Amino acid sequence: xxxxxxxxxxxxxxxxxxxxxxxxxxxxxxxxxxxxxxxxxxxxxxxxxxxxxxxxxxxxxxxxxxxxxxxxxxxxxxxxxxxxxxxxxxxxxxxxxxxxxxxxxxxxxxxxxxxxxxxxxxxxxxxxxxxxxxxxxxxxxxxxxxxxxxxxxxxxxxxxxxxxxxxxxxxxxxxxxxxxxxxxxxxxxxxxxxxxxxxxxxxxxxxxxxxxxxxxxxxxxxxxxxxxxxxxxxxxxxxxxxxxxxxxxxxxxxxxxxxxxxxxxxxxxxxxxxxxxxxxxxxxxxxxxxxxxxxxxxxxxxxxxxxxxxxxxxxxxxxxxxxxxxxxxxxxx
Amino acid sequence: xxxxxxxxxxxxxxxxxxxxxxxxxxxxxxxxxxxxxxxxxxxxxxxxxxxxxxxxxxxxxxxxxxxxxxxxxxxxxxxxxxxxxxxxxxxxxxxxxxxxxxxxxxxxxxxxxxxxxxxxxxxxxxxxxxxxxxxxxxxxxxxxxxxxxxxxxxxxxxxxxxxxxxxxxxxxxxxxxxxxxxxxxxxxxxxxxxxxxxxxxxxxxxxxxxxxxxxxxxxxxxxxxxxxxxxxxxxxxxxxxxxxxxxxxxxxxxxxxxxxxxxxxxxxxxxxxxxxxxxxxxxxxxxxxxxxxxxxxxxxxxxxxxxxxxxxxxxxxxxxxxxxxxxxxxxxx
Numbered sequence: 001x002x003x004x005x006x007x008x009x010x011x012x013x014x015x016x017x018x019x020x021x022x023x024x025x026x027x028x029x030x031x032x033x034x035x036x037x038x039x040x041x042x043x044x045x046x047x048x049x050x051x052x053x054x055x056x057x058x059x060x061x062x063x064x065x066x067x068x069x070x071x072x073x074x075x076x077x078x079x080x081x082x083x084x085x086x087x088x089x090x091x092x093x094x095x096x097x098x099x100x101x102x103x104x105x106x107x108x109x110x111x112x113x114x115x116x117x118x119x120x121x122x123x124x125x126x127x128x129x130x131x132x133x134x135x136x137x138x139x140x141x142x143x144x145x146x147x148x149x150x151x152x153x154x155x156x157x158x159x160x161x162x163x164x165x166x167x168x169x170x171x172x173x174x175x176x177x178x179x180x181x182x183x184x185x186x187x188x189x190x191x192x193x194x195x196x197x198x199x200x201x202x203x204x205x206x207x208x209x210x211x212x213x214x215x216x217x218x219x220x221x222x223x224x225x226x227x228x229x230x231x232x233x234x235x236x237x238x239x240x241x242x243x244x245x246x247x248x249x250x251x252x253x254x255x256x257x258x259x260x261x262x263x264x265x266x267x268x269x270x271x272x273x274x275x276x277x278x279x280x281x282x283x284x285x286x287x288x289x290x291x292x293x294x295x296x297x298x299x300x301x302x303x304x305x306x307x308x309x310x311x312x313x314x315x316x317x318x319x320x321x322x323x324x325x326x327x328x329x330x331x332x333x
Numbered sequence: 334x335x336x337x338x339x340x341x342x343x344x345x346x347x348x349x350x351x352x353x354x355x356x357x358x359x360x361x362x363x364x365x366x367x368x369x370x371x372x373x374x375x376x377x378x379x380x381x382x383x384x385x386x387x388x389x390x391x392x393x394x395x396x397x398x399x400x401x402x403x404x405x406x407x408x409x410x411x412x413x414x415x416x417x418x419x420x421x422x423x424x425x426x427x428x429x430x431x432x433x434x435x436x437x438x439x440x441x442x443x444x445x446x447x448x449x450x451x452x453x454x455x456x457x458x459x460x461x462x463x464x465x466x467x468x469x470x471x472x473x474x475x476x477x478x479x480x481x482x483x484x485x486x487x488x489x490x491x492x493x494x495x496x497x498x499x500x501x502x503x504x505x506x507x508x509x510x511x512x513x514x515x516x517x518x519x520x521x522x523x524x525x526x527x528x529x530x531x532x533x534x535x536x537x538x539x540x541x542x543x544x545x546x547x548x549x550x551x552x553x554x555x556x557x558x559x560x561x562x563x564x565x566x567x568x569x570x571x572x573x574x575x576x577x578x579x580x581x582x583x584x585x586x587x588x589x590x591x592x593x594x595x596x597x598x599x600x601x602x603x604x605x606x607x608x609x610x611x612x613x614x615x616x617x618x619x620x621x622x623x624x625x626x627x628x629x630x631x632x633x634x635x636x637x638x639x640x641x642x643x644x645x646x647x648x649x650x651x652x653x654x655x656x657x658x659x660x661x662x663x664x665x666x
Binding site for chain 2: 009025028029030031032033034035036040041042043044045046047048049050052053054075076078079081087088089091093120121122123125126127128129130132134136138139141143146148149150218219221230233234
């Protein structure tokens with residue numbers, strides 16, 4: 001026992017109870033209650049972040065909190081769901097500090113307020129190795145309207161939101177700040193890539209549009225190429241044809257790739273984009289893009305679902321075609 | 334990348350997809366959908382286990398799985414909820430093996446079938462330090478009927494299910510198998526205590542009875558004394574008076590305490606009982622006990638809620654009274 005740091009109950013009362021939502025009874029109970037609005041289903045997802053694997057432990061705790069919640073809400077957005085609540089399982093290493101926890105809970109509070117979801121419960125435990133942050137997020141969709149991952153139809157257009165590859169390039173920059181290609185970036189470009197890695201933005205404004213327009217959707221968390229392969233899976237005899245010049249890249253990503261052409265692969269296969277990848281019937285594509293733009297989210301058409309089997313094929317402006325081995329990016333291994 | 338062990342997707346398909354329930358789409362999506370039955374609320378709880386803190390890593394993986402699910406379902410039982418589904422966040426250390434994972438998923442399958450809940454989703458990640466197992470469990474109660482923790486009324490009787498202290502004594506036996514008191518136990522008694530630590534039994538048959546009879550309930554996970562103090566908290570001017578001779582002890586626990594009187598404190602303050610602690614109005618106590626017995630769960634009346642403040646008071650057969658400092662047991666510190 002330590003006389004200097006609060007125990008679990010005191011810690012919960014101090015840092016997490018202020019985040020509690022309706023049904024959580026100020027986190028004074030062992031469970032919370034939740035009821036979806038009439039005519040709605042709950043949508044549930046659970047992603048865990050581990051220090052040193054999914055984030056740099058030295059990053060600001062508020063940023064880590066925002067990422068932990070953001071990657072889960074990104075899954076909800078892709079399913080067409082509006083966030084409602086979350087549960088948190090926090091594993092703290094033996095050297096945790098109250099300052100870290102204060103920053104973490106402040107970041108969580110800010111993100112939860114921005115994204116419209118409240119803390120319902122969870123658990124705080126010691127983790128003698130690395131810290132871990134397990135979030136279970138709950139959202140709502142009108143009954144039966146969750147957007148599925150493997151429901152694309154041949155002929156549908158493949159769309160992505162925002163820009164692809166920034167986070168993977170930001171991570172590359174974190175790992176090798178003195179790389180030759182990095183010298184060609186200005187401060188704004190470096191800042192953009194680093195920020196995209198650190199602060200995923202769940203594309204919640206797209207959720208209602210995905211329900212209306214998308215035949216299938218998922219978020220891009222493990223890299224465009226690998227996630228597209230997952231999306232086309234399920235034995236339906238479909239494959240994605242992607243036009244590489246249509247894949248939206250930020251100015252910073254273009255500058256990085258200009259410095260090292262091999263970074264195009266990093267952009268197309270690297271993780272942590274947290275953009276929306278979806279398929280939309282051709283006749284609905286323009287309406288979807290226009291409404292997404294009106295909601296503040298740029299959407300690009302990058303290819304098409306065709307009959308066939310195998311990995312998504314990426315074709316360059318010069319007409320060269322290639323594909324990437326499945327699982328080219330994985331946090332896991 | 335390793336060529337010898339499956340990546341995350343293969344691992345999920347092999348070990349976890351067979352456990353997936355309705356709404357989980359075979360774990361092929363990033364999220365699952367769930368709708369409570371009409372007229373019901375969902376009840377949610379999330380408890381994480383960390384290797385070396387909450388369980389012995391060398392224990393059979395099926396037992397660890399059963400414990401991870403069981404401690405969460407114990408919370409649902411205490412809230413009067415019927416289990417429906419769970420999500421799993423699994424952090425695997427670098428030396429994980431397929432044999433461990435096969436045993437773990439088999440234990441999970443068996444426990445989930447026994448307890449009537451299915452896997453809805455989750456995440457498998459690398460955890461470079463200790464393994465962790467985060468479960469989020471979902472249950473159902475008729476609308477508005479979740480049993481609260483801090484709603485006891487003065488005059489209510491304090492009840493517990495089963496026997497108290499076995500798991501804490503089992504843990505003591507694990508940690509010091511050659512302790513003098515352990516020599517006085519026969520093989521059955523040792524086996525009983527060790528099994529109670531390893532295999533918590535969520536008291537699900539009590540859930541509907543708690544909704545009907547209990548003014549407040551929680552499960553005993555952090556020790557009777559400490560959990561009772563939490564239950565009486567909330568500034569309502571109530572306190573618990575407990576008659577120590579009424580606290581139900583197994584034959585094995587009595588044998589241990591006969592060998593070392595100090596182990597009574599271990600039994601009253603140690604964690605991992607996963608029994609139900611509840612308060613019941615005096616006029617309903619006998620009906621509650623009779624129905625619980627009919628459902629296969631012995632329930633004992635151990636004391637009363639009285640006006641006052643402060644820690645629960647434990648009075649021995651000799652009339653000596655004592656209390657235990659709050660937070661006398663915590664996995665956390």
